[in-house]
Amino acid sequence: MIRSWFGIFAAALLSVMFASSSGLCVQQDEDLGLIPDNVLSQSAEQASAAEPEKYRFKVYVDEAATANIKRKNLTVPVPSSDDSGWNNRLSLDVKTEIIFSPNLSFIMADRLHYLLEENQEESGGRVQNDLKEVYFTGNSYSFLYLDIGRVNFKNGVAVGFNPTDYFKKNAVSYRISEDPNLLRENRLGVVMARAQGIWEKGSVTLAFAPEINQDPDTWWIDADSYGLRLDKTNNSNRFLSKITLNAFPDFNPEFLCFYDSDRSNFGTNLTKDIGDAAIIYLEWSGSSRPDIFAQSLTEAQESGKIPPNTPWVIDSGRESHFRNQLAIGFSYTEKVNRTTFVEYHFNEAGFSQEDWDNWFSAGKEAGTLLQNPATEALGTGMLGQLWTTRKWSQEAQEPLSRHSIFIRTFWEDALVHSLDLTGITRISLLDGSFFAQPMAEYHIKKNLTLSLSVNLFIGSDETEYGSVNPKADVKAGATYYF
Amino acid sequence: MKRLLILILIAFFPGISNAGPAKTADEIVAASDAVRNPGKPFSLSVSLLEYKEGSVQDKMLLTVYSKADQNSGQYRSLIRFIEPPRDENKLMLKNGNNLWFYDPESKSSVRLSQQQRLMGQASNGDVVTVNFHKDYKAKMENEExxxxxxxxxxKCYKLNMQALNETVTYYRIEYWVDMENDQPVKGKFYSESERLLKIAYYRGYREELGKIRPTEVIIIDGVDNKLVTKMNYSHYQFxxxxxxxxxxxxxxxxxxx
Incomplete structure (x- = not known):
């Protein structure tokens, strides 16, 4: 403070001295006094020059300890419930890019988890390795790019649900958070060949992801510690084409066509700025497909998780017809450095209120069957089907309810410097139940971030979020960047 | 006698010391833009130190790649984050009102609003790489x-610059340009509601890419004037x-x- 006043005094004195020697108007520059002296004298650390690099290397360690609060009695019991009250995850994340020449690079991203849960202390926990990406990328004719290998290819402009992110299904091998941003950082790529042409007026992308031999005894399928889990990411032949048009200064529509087995999907991504502080966006995809019940149970029977001839607990029709998925919303930034995304999600293949009623009705019936040893196996089988559908929705990263709202608020440097606050909410518009996640991150040093988050699943017993375990969890974490 | 008259004129009217006819306010702004910005596509390294009441509270290293648009004359920029480590290799694209933020960890591109770009230290970059004469109508206030x-x-021209369109970040700018060499000395940047957003001082002039250019800008936050950001520019290259x-x-x- 003393220095500031000295600065003001010095600036004023200089101004007065020079005023008498000039015929010009002389301003006493009070603004200069706002600059502390050490700001002027301290030399700056210089960034390196923008030279071509030979490699890039990024490593960080992420630690997260979570405590769960369980619901005592679920309306629809989970057949193989997880009874652990806490778990711990320690992850090492490594990303490297080796640049052989301006036209050829090799990229590898890997995350190694050490996981420990309550009741597993004696076994010492388990290790899981996620080889997220490993691919070569080449460039020719300056505009043409070719990628071959396991590539994390993400599409879509929305935040909470991406109907056009066609390679998202089954890509999250370990669910580290309910925050869609964090889930994207922890997802497996898909083995594919991708070609992309980028011109001034737009781009064209073509990608082919082949089905890979699903033999469970192979190292690329192995779900144990170091398997590649290609059965998750490459279980069918898929083809994607995408066109992005830069025909307008600030409106660049994207059109996608995706072919998966015998099904074609069409999609689009649109964004537009509204004034200085808002962006509106729309992400849509449509395809001829069955509803979530039929799709999840068909796939479970095809993979052998459910015996092939087992009748379905809920059979709302197995036929496919054209169904839409939509995420439409806006972001708004306030002057306090807080940005909020509000989205409406529509999944025409998701549960209607009638579907929910059927789901709970069948679940209660199955719960009753569990009480009798003679019918216990039948009840367990029914519950297996019911929860298969819910798990499928989570792994496919599709909203389970037909109509929902998603809100994400990010407040950088909130209240104090280096403290970031994030709030996420998903609300079912069918029953009013919701998920909420407040999270605080404090950047204690430039390479160390501490975090604390709470997950809350709120709703009455027979609602989407009131019928799951846990009821809440609290997670404390630390991330250290090398 | 004639020589004495010229000296007197120069002493009292320093604005006419440059040979040729007096420049208009817009020409002064254009000349000042040329001091800050090389005429050809370029890259440079930027270090930002953010001070709160004189103490460093944040540090950031960036690399900026800029190229003027043939039609609008405005600079389009790609900003790559080098530090802090958590933001390493993240990118910010500014192409007119088309603003995107790319996170290589999540492979996500998120479109930003103008307001969102103004938040955080990286937003200060445009105090340097904006071509004012394309988007503002300048008026000579006086000489100070x-x-x-x-x-x-x-000895400066004090210019009052009013935005010509709604796409610009700052609605009005008070701008002081050295009368001798067109070097920007100071700028005060205002919102449409006449709220003072930033005060910038340009310093550290040295030769870069064939011209004497500022290599340091000190920016005082208009809302919280205890917040000062020092930006240093290095490694200019075409x-x-x-x-x-x-x-x-x-x-x-x-x-x-």
Missing amino acids: TITDADRKQR QKIPEDWFQKEYLPRFKGE
Whole structure:
């Protein structure tokens, strides 16, 4: 403070001295006094020059300890419930890019988890390795790019649900958070060949992801510690084409066509700025497909998780017809450095209120069957089907309810410097139940971030979020960047 | 006698010391833009130190790649984050109102609003790489001698610049330009509601890419004036920057070579 006043005094004195020697108007520059002296004298650390690099290397360690609060009695019991009250995850994340020449690079991203849960202390926990990406990328004719290998290819402009992110299904091998941003950082790529042409007026992308031999005894399928889990990411032949048009200064529509087995999907991504502080966006995809019940149970029977001839607990029709998925919303930034995304999600293949009623009705019936040893196996089988559908929705990263709202608020440097606050909410518009996640991150040093988050699943017993375990969890974490 | 008359004129009307006819306010702004910005595509390294009441509270290193748009004359920029480590290799694209942020960890591109870009330290970059004369109508206020950030007296044109369109970040700018060499000395940047957003002092003039250019800018936050950011520019170099770079789809491809 003393220095500031000295600065003001010095600036004023200089101004007065020079005023008498000039015929010009002389301003006493009070603004200069706002600059502390050490700001002027301290030399700056210089960034390196923008030279071509030979490699890039990024490593960080992420630690997260979570405590769960369980619901005592679920309306629809989970057949193989997880009874652990806490778990711990320690992850090492490594990303490297080796640049052989301006036209050829090799990229590898890997995350190694050490996981420990309550009741597993004696076994010492388990290790899981996620080889997220490993691919070569080449460039020719300056505009043409070719990628071959396991590539994390993400599409879509929305935040909470991406109907056009066609390679998202089954890509999250370990669910580290309910925050869609964090889930994207922890997802497996898909083995594919991708070609992309980028011109001034737009781009064209073509990608082919082949089905890979699903033999469970192979190292690329192995779900144990170091398997590649290609059965998750490459279980069918898929083809994607995408066109992005830069025909307008600030409106660049994207059109996608995706072919998966015998099904074609069409999609689009649109964004537009509204004034200085808002962006509106729309992400849509449509395809001829069955509803979530039929799709999840068909796939479970095809993979052998459910015996092939087992009748379905809920059979709302197995036929496919054209169904839409939509995420439409806006972001708004306030002057306090807080940005909020509000989205409406529509999944025409998701549960209607009638579907929910059927789901709970069948679940209660199955719960009753569990009480009798003679019918216990039948009840367990029914519950297996019911929860298969819910798990499928989570792994496919599709909203389970037909109509929902998603809100994400990010407040950088909130209240104090280096403290970031994030709030996420998903609300079912069918029953009013919701998920909420407040999270605080404090950047204690430039390479160390501490975090604390709470997950809350709120709703009455027979609602989407009131019928799951846990009821809440609290997670404390630390991330250290090398 | 004639020589004495010229000296008297120069002493009292320093604005006519430059040979040729007096420059208009817009020409002064254009000349000042040329001091700050090389005429050809270029890259430079930027270090930002953010001070709160004189103590460093944040540090950031960036690399900026800029190229003027043939039609609008405005600079389009790709900003690559070098530090802090958690933000390493993240990218920000500014192409007119088309603003995108790319995170290589999540492979996500998120479109930003103008307001969102203004938040955080990186937003200060545009105080340097904006071509004012394309988007503002300048008016000569008067001639002033002001104290620059090195506590030296500079004889300046004081210009009042009004935005010509709604796409610009700052609605009005008060701008002081050295009468001798067109070097910007100081700027005060206002919102449409006449709220003072930033005060900038340009200093550290040295030769870069064939011209004497500012290599340090000190920015005082207009809302919280205890918040001061010092930006240092280094490693200026002309750079071949294809048009393809300034679009969302290119961001995952960007290597910066």
